[in-house]
Amino acid sequence: MTSVLERPAPPAAPPGRRRKALRMPGPWTYAALIAVLAGSAFPVYWSLVVSSQTPDKVDSVPPVLVPGGNLFANIARVFDQSDFALAMMNSLIVSGTITVSVVFFSTLAGFAFAKLRFRGRSALMLLVVATQAVPTELGVIPLYMMMSDFGWAGEIHAVIVPGLVTAFGVFFMRQYFERAVPDELLEAGRMDGCSSLRLYWHVVLPAARPAAAVLGLFTFMQAWNDFFWPLVVLTPENPTVQTALSTLASGYTTDYTLVLTAATIGTVPVLAVFLLFGRQIVGGIMQGALKG
Amino acid sequence: MKTDWRERRHRWDIRYAPYAYIAPYFLLFAVFGLFPLLYTAWVSMQDRNLLDGDAATFIGLDNYVQLLTADPYFWNAMGNTLSLWLLTTVPQILFALGIAQLLNRRLRGRTFFRMGVLLPNITSVAAVTIIFAQLFGRDFGLINWGLELFGAGRVDWQAGTGSSHTAIAAMVVWRWTGYHALIFLASMQAIPTSVYEAARLDGASAWQQFWRITVPMLRPQIIFSTVIATAGNMRLLAEPLLFNPGAGAATGGSDRQFQTAALYLYEQGFAKFDFGYASAIAWLLLIATVAITGLSYLAARRIRTD
Secondary structure, three states: OOOOOOOOOOOOOOOOHHHHHOOOOOHHHHHHHHHHHHHHHHHHHHHHHHHOOOHHHHOOOOOOOOOOOOHHHHHHHHHHHOOHHHHHHHHHHHHHHHHHHHHHHHHHHHHHHHHOOOOOHHHHHHHHHHHHOOOHHHHHHHHHHHHHHHOOOOOOHHHHHHHOOOHHHHHHHHHHHHHHOOHHHHHHHHHOOOOHHHHHHHHHHHHHHHHHHHHHHHHHHHHHHOOHHHHHHOOOOOOOHHHHHHHHHOOOOOOHHHHHHHHHHHHHHHHHHHHHHHHHHHHHHHOOOOOO | OHHHHHHHHHHHHHHHHHHHHHHHHHHHHHHHHHHHHHHHHHHOOEEEEHHHOOOEEEOOOHHHHHHHHHOHHHHHHHHHHHHHHHHHHHHHHHHHHHHHHHHOOOOOOHHHHHHHHHHHHHOOHHHHHHHHHHHOOOOOOHHHHHHHHOOOOOOOOOOOHHHHHHHHHHHHHHHHHHHHHHHHHHHHOOOOHHHHHHHHHOOOOHHHHHHHHHHHHOHHHHHHHHHHHHHHHHOOOHHHHHHOOOOOHHHOOOOOOOOOHHHHHHHHHHHOOEHHHHHHHHHHHHHHHHHHHHHHHHHHHOOOOO
């Protein structure tokens, strides 16, 4: 997924006055919102319900709607009967590496685009913005051929390397640096004889921390959830979590408790990230930052 | 001597360092993003099947001619893609507007509600589809059980075109509505309240204020959401693939009733290893994506601004 469009951030509202003028919510608003929330959470909850039941309970009528006591037994079965431990490990390595790399290269390039003067800067930046709209997944066939030629097909580098940079990351960090790092600070550093690399390391990178954290969160979740390319280039013997799920789901006789337990386990890392940093993630989207 | 060297290093730093900082992005994107996409055009003009030993013969536009004039499966897949586009994009935007409107109040537990509506978006498409496939199961699915409870008949969701598209659309809408709602909410909060006060003085009802003020003011965000929802939908693959996991998953149902264009590309490329043919599908899909995205952009732009 590499499409995002540049769009103007909504103008900041005058503080104080605005909040007060918003309508007070009545009980119906809360009722409606709780209904929306229930709808949002239900499939995730349902996955947990099924993964805590014994297999025979799943096919019962009426269906069981509350969690049972079989969760740990099912988790043990998932790890016994499939390569899920390897899948989790692979997904962690893939998402971790991609996150570190995207944050590093995006801050570096974002710094250059926002704060350094060089020939062709605006044209090159326009190119970055334009590449966000390019649906690169449609190039999967040559990409697969390349990976085969490199001898990487079936290996996790084949998933990692194409994800090491994103246009979105460069764009996102550049927008942030334009506003957040004052030119005076950099000039002062220059006066003291700092090279641009030292400026990057000692001034820009520390200032980038909040935005880099949000970019890192988005990148991690995206990499963790990626499905199409890993499905194409990896084998069932060396899966990521998402391709392992698809293999589990496509058995001849599907054991739903097993499959949904795996789905639940595979959701835990992003859910944990979300519960810890949900405020920042929501804030990032509301700034119009997250790509689709 | 020493200052001279420093001086020179400084000049080099000013002039060339920026290129070094942006080079990794452009190099990696060129090799792993742009090159494969362009090379697809070349492969699409070849007769190239991995099962025939990957011998490549140049055949010009034959793959395209075959696809456009003699391949009903291709047109079926394009039709399904369009149907799912309509079934997902419109509800996503409408629901998101409604939810944003609900969230745009002085709520207690604001962060909690915002995180709640975003929850579907953080879950993986693979997990979501597997969960929904179970909910939409024919014999023991919760949805059919509910339908029966209310006196309606059971539906074999996968079997029909309309029913399978409804189920797949439900997965997409469920996963993306909250994301769009938060984007709308951000701009709703920036609309000056004086506009609403003036409208109230003129006797506008809440409903009129919503359609005459809020929606037109959100036009840029609605355009953005429509465009990304459209672009995402044209690539729809995981949902139809995993809705019916198993041996024939790539065909999107026994009768290809929910095979999307991206899934057909996957079938030709990675189930039949017909790389030439699959590449031609990729290019046609790219062209269709640009066309449909452009059309939806124009449609969204027509939102009235009084």
